[in-house]
Amino acid sequence: MSLIPMKEILQDAYLKKYAVGAFNTNNMEITQAIFNAAKEEKSPLIIMCSDTAIKYMGMDYLIAMIKAGAKESGIPAALHLDHGKSIDIALQCIKSGFTSVMIDGSHLDFKGNVEITKEVIKAARPARVTVEAELGKLGGIEDNVIVLGKDACLTDPQEAVKFVTDTDVDALAVAVGTSHGAYKFEGDAILDIERILTIRHAVNIPLVLHGASGVSEEVINKATMYGAHLPGAKGVPEESIKKAIENGITKINIDTDIRLFFTTAIREILFTKPDIFDPRKICGPAREAVKETVRVKMKLFGSSGKA
Ligand SMILES: [Zn+2]
Numbered sequence: 001m002s003l004i005p006m007k008e009i010l011q012d013a014y015l016k017k018y019a020v021g022a023f024n025t026n027n028m029e030i031t032q033a034i035f036n037a038a039k040e041e042k043s044p045l046i047i048m049c050s051d052t053a054i055k056y057m058g059m060d061y062l063i064a065m066i067k068a069g070a071k072e073s074g075i076p077a078a079l080h081l082d083h084g085k086s087i088d089i090a091l092q093c094i095k096s097g098f099t100s101v102m103i104d105g106s107h108l109d110f111k112g113n114v115e116i117t118k119e120v121i122k123a124a125r126p127a128r129v130t131v132e133a134e135l136g137k138l139g140g141i142e143d144n145v146i147v148l149g150k151d152a153c154l155t156d157p158q159e160a161v162k163f164v165t166d167t168d169v170d171a172l173a174v175a176v177g178t179s180h181g182a183y184k185f186e187g188d189a190i191l192d193i194e195r196i197l198t199i200r201h202a203v204n205i206p207l208v209l210h211g212a213s214g215v216s217e218e219v220i221n222k223a224t225m226y227g228a229h230l231p232g233a234k235g236v237p238e239e240s241i242k243k244a245i246e247n248g249i250t251k252i253n254i255d256t257d258i259r260l261f262f263t264t265a266i267r268e269i270l271f272t273k274p275d276i277f278d279p280r281k282i283c284g285p286a287r288e289a290v291k292e293t294v295r296v297k298m299k300l301f302g303s304s305g306k307a
Contacts, residue, residue, distance in 0.1 A: 001070055001071065001073075001074050001075060001076060001077070002067075002070060002071075003066070003067070003070050003077055003078060003079050003097070003099045004076050004077070004078055004099060005078060005099045005100065005128050005129065005130045006046055006078035006080055006099060006100030006130035006132075006170075006171070006251075007100075007130040007170050007171075008076070008078075009044045009045075009046060009076060009077075009078050010130075010170075010171060010206040010250050010251060011206075012044070012306065013044075013206070013250045013251075013303065013306070014205075014206045014250045016306075017245070017246070017302075018245065018301060018302030018303055018306065019209075019244075019245045019249055019250055019251060019252045019301040019302060019303065020043075020044055020045070020046055020250070020251055020252070020301065020303050021043075021045075021046065021251075021252050021253075021254055021294065021297045021298060021301050021303065022046035022047075022048050022080055022082070022208075022251055022252065022253045022254070023045075023046070023047055023048065023254050023255075023258060023294055023297075024048055024049065024050065024053065024082060024253070024254070024255035024258060025047055025048070025049060025053065025258075026049075026053045026056060026057070027056075027057065028065060029262070029283045029284075029286060029287040029290070030258060030262060030287070030290055031047070031065050031066065031069055032069065032287060033287045033288070033289075033290035033291040033294060034047050034069070034290070034291075034294055035047070035069035035070070035072065035073045035075065035077070036073070036291050037290075037291045037292075037294035037295045037298060038073055038075045038077065038294075038298070038307070039073040039074070039075055040291075040295060041295050041298040041299070041303070041304040041305070042075075042304065042305050042306070042307045043075070043298040043303040043304050043305070043306060043307050044075065044076045044077070044303055044306055044307045045073075045075050045076070045077040045078070045307075046077070046078045046080050046100070046251065047066060047069070047077060047078070047079055047080070048079070048080035048081065048082040048100075048253070049062060049079075049080075049081065049082060050081075050082045050083055051081070051083070051084065051085065051089045053082075054081075054089075054093075059092070059096050063079075063096055063097050066079050067097075075307050076307055078099045078100050078130070079097065079098045079099050079100065080098065080099070080100040080101065080102065080130075080132070081093040081098055081100070081101040081102055082102055082253070082255075083102055083104045084101050084102050084103050084104060084120075085104055085107075087103070087116060087119050087120055090103050090120045090123070090124075091120075091123055094123055094124055094127050094129050098129065099128070099129055099130065100129060100130035100131070100132065101120060101124060101129060101130075101131055101132070102131075102132040102133070102134070102173070103116055103117050103120040103131060103132075103133055104133070104134050104173075105117055105133065105134070106134040106135065106136065106137050106138075106173075106175075107137075110159065110162075110163070113133065113134075113135065113163070114163060114166045114167055117131065117133040117163075117167045117169055118166075118167050121167065121168065121169065130170045130171065131169055131170050131171075132169070132170065132171040132172070132173060132208055132251075133163070133167065133169045133171075133172060133173065134172070134173035134174075134175075134208075134210075135155050135156075135159060135160055135163050135172060135173070135174065135175075136153055136154050136155030136156070136174055136175030136176075137153050137175055138175045138178060138179050138180055138210055138211050139179035139180070140179030140180030140181040140183070140184065140211055153175065154175050154176060154177065154192060154195060155174040155175045155176065155195065155199060157195065157198045157199045157202050158202075160172065160174070160199050160202060160203050161202045161203055164203045164205060169205070170205065170206070171205060171206045171207070171208055171250070171251060172199075172203060172205060172206075172207055172208065173207075173208040173209075173210050174195075174196070174199055174207050174208065174209070176191055176192045176193075176195050176196050176209070176244075177190055177191045177192045178191065178209060178210060178211035178212055178236055179211045180210065180211045180255075180256075181211070181256060182213075182215050182230060182233040182234075182235070182256050182260065183232060183233055183234060184211060184213075184215065184234055184235050184236060185234050189234065189235070189236060189237055189240060191236065191240045191243070191244055193240075193243050193244065193247050196244055196247045196248050196249060197247040197248055199248070200247065200248025201248075206250035206251060207248055207249050207250055207251075208249070208250070208251040208252075208253065209241075209244055209249045209251070209252045209253065210253045211236075211253070211256075212236050212241060212244075212252045212253055212254060213235045213236065213254055213255065213256035213257035213260075214235045214236060214237070214238065214241075214257055215233050215234055215235025215236075215256060215257065215260065216235070219257075219260050219261060219264055220233050220260070222264050222268070223260065223263070223264040223267060226264070226267035226268050226270075226271040226272075227267055227271060228263075228264070228267060235256065235257070238300060241300060241301075242300070245301065245302065252297075252301055254294075254297055257293055257297070258290055258293065258294070261286075261289045261290055261292075261293045262286045262289060262290050263286070264289070265285045265286040265288070265289035265290075266282055266283070266285075266286050268285075269281070269282050269285055269286075270282065
């Protein structure tokens with residue numbers, strides 16, 4: 001199957017009230033793991049890259065890999081740009097074959113955010129490329145996105161209505177308490193579920209939850225056992241994810257969990273089998289670990305069996 005616009009994938013999820021995971025890839029093993037999980041779960045798929053991931057892999061390698069994955073899996077999949085920071089990178093992705101782009105103008109003022117989003121939509125619509133924007137500010141660290149806790153602010157429902165009306169954007173990332181990276185909460189993990197519901201009723205387009213990894217104690221303990229140093233790492237509990245979906249979240253971004261499970265599997269092999277130096281015997285199990293992680297997410301989000 002060839003890549004399809006993200007809007008088509010989100011539309012079904014929006015109507016039937018399940019969520020679709022958007023999974024970040026950075027290399028071949030992770031790409032294969034994500035597509036294999038979607039194939040085994042019969043789940044629609046959003047696979048995404050940040051601009052730094054594109055730089056790391058190279059646009060041509062990346063596009064070729066994703067197209068191979070879509071063809072081999074036969075799964076309806078969208079290729080999405082995560083946190084596009086400029087019109088330039090969004091245009092480059094549209095031209096290269098992405099079927100969805102996020103233009104992240106959340107660092108600008110409201111007017112600037114509307115303008116940059118409209119500019120990208122102008123180029124995206126004729127190419128049947130979906131556009132996601134962000135309103136409000138998530139805290140935390142993700143690739144080139146760094147927002148300190150004091151600068152984070154939750155999405156205002158009234159502003160969201162005005163933003164969607166002014167831009168006609170396809171999907172909206174909202175700040176409702178999550179943050180990027182492996183340190184999501186200093187105290188208790190709390191999501192503003194009420195805010196999700198209010199925005200959902202006010203704007204009538206698919207909402208996106210960023211920074212939604214679980215960062216389970218299990219994976220942190222295992223990583224620590226094999227040499228990692230991640231004190232205080234904390235993610236979003238499964239119960240909160242379920243509530244977020246029930247109350248109107250349609251797309252859920254997962255990056256940190258993929259990184260954690262991939263590198264923990266590698267740590268385990270290197271630590272327990274010091275005689276191994278065949279990269280396939282190190283990266284192969286890491287690929288399996290990511291596949292299982294993605295499958296668990298697809299079940300949790302309710303997208304299994306929907307492709
Ligand atoms: Zn994000």
